[in-house]
Amino acid sequence: MATTLSEAYRDHPLHLHHIIPLDFSSLRTLPDSHAWPQSEDGDGDDDNHGIGSPIPIIDLMDPNAMELIGLACENWGAFQLKNHGIPLSVVEEVEEEAKRLFALPADRKLKALRSATGATGYGRARISPFFPKHMWHEGFTIMGSPCDDAKKIWPNDYAPFCTIMDNYQKQMKALADKLAHMIFNLLGGISEEQKRWINGSTNNLCEAVQLNFYPRCPEPNRAMGLAPHTDTSLLTILHQSQTNGLQIFKEGAGWVPVHPHPSSLVVHTGDILHILSNSRFRCALHRVMVNSARERYSVAYFYGPPVDHVVSPLVLDSLPRFRSLTVKEYIGIKAKNLRGALSLISMLKN
């Protein structure tokens, strides 16, 4: 039997301290546990950033979309995508469900708390253990059907949540398949094995949906919504509510805000694509800042090859920069090292 994504996380348990979020609804001041040291790069205030160009906005209907995506992946590791074919209503209803979930009292949400060895349900960001301070964030992770977790929260009324999340995953998968086709073509063509998982004939594809909630924060300049990280995925498709906060790090420009555009989705390239492209495509380091006026929601769809799939650089106009390994092995290395994971599999001598 092929390993699933949830099983891949089972070997990397977290302490409950890193899973249970704070009850933000009762807080009027920033607790020390959530106060981050101020850094020199002007944390928090979006107006101080973005001098220079914003991340590219690409129209999927543009005849040159594939080339534009290639350039954006090389230069940024991210882009905004418009005319992507996902109806606005599908995105709006998923955001409404996220709002309905996170608005519940803490004790209801805690009924679906992620277990120490689990990968799905309600909890802090998975990257929490790597940072000395906690993030101003609550999350809910879905892998496959969300029904088991949703039933714990809404024992009699879980169906609408499940239907909406299932539909969202289906729509996102179709879009991610389309983008993956383009990206593999940019990397020299699609192999038969890639075709099998991209076209969905294997059902153990790495897929997950992450609902994120960043409550209003009394001292946003000292808090962190989501700390800097890259996604482990091949690519991530992100919907953000109409509240600023997402920033991408660009060499030479610093933290660049990714302002929400009503009908666009943000696409990030993840570590797996960075490895497959032999570093040609960046994996975007990103973080989320919070604010005192508005809460923020986002829905991330993570997409990648099956957990047992062997990943190694496909483009070899130079020496391979990374050793071959399975997705599962990479998840394990990242679970222990986060930012150091790529350098641990690097073949380049320092």
Ligand SMILES: O=C(O)CCC(=O)C(=O)O
């Ligand atoms: O909330 C956001 O805009 C980003 C979320 C994110 O980076 C993630 O879930 O990995």
Ligand SMILES: [Fe+2]
């Ligand atoms: Fe992310």
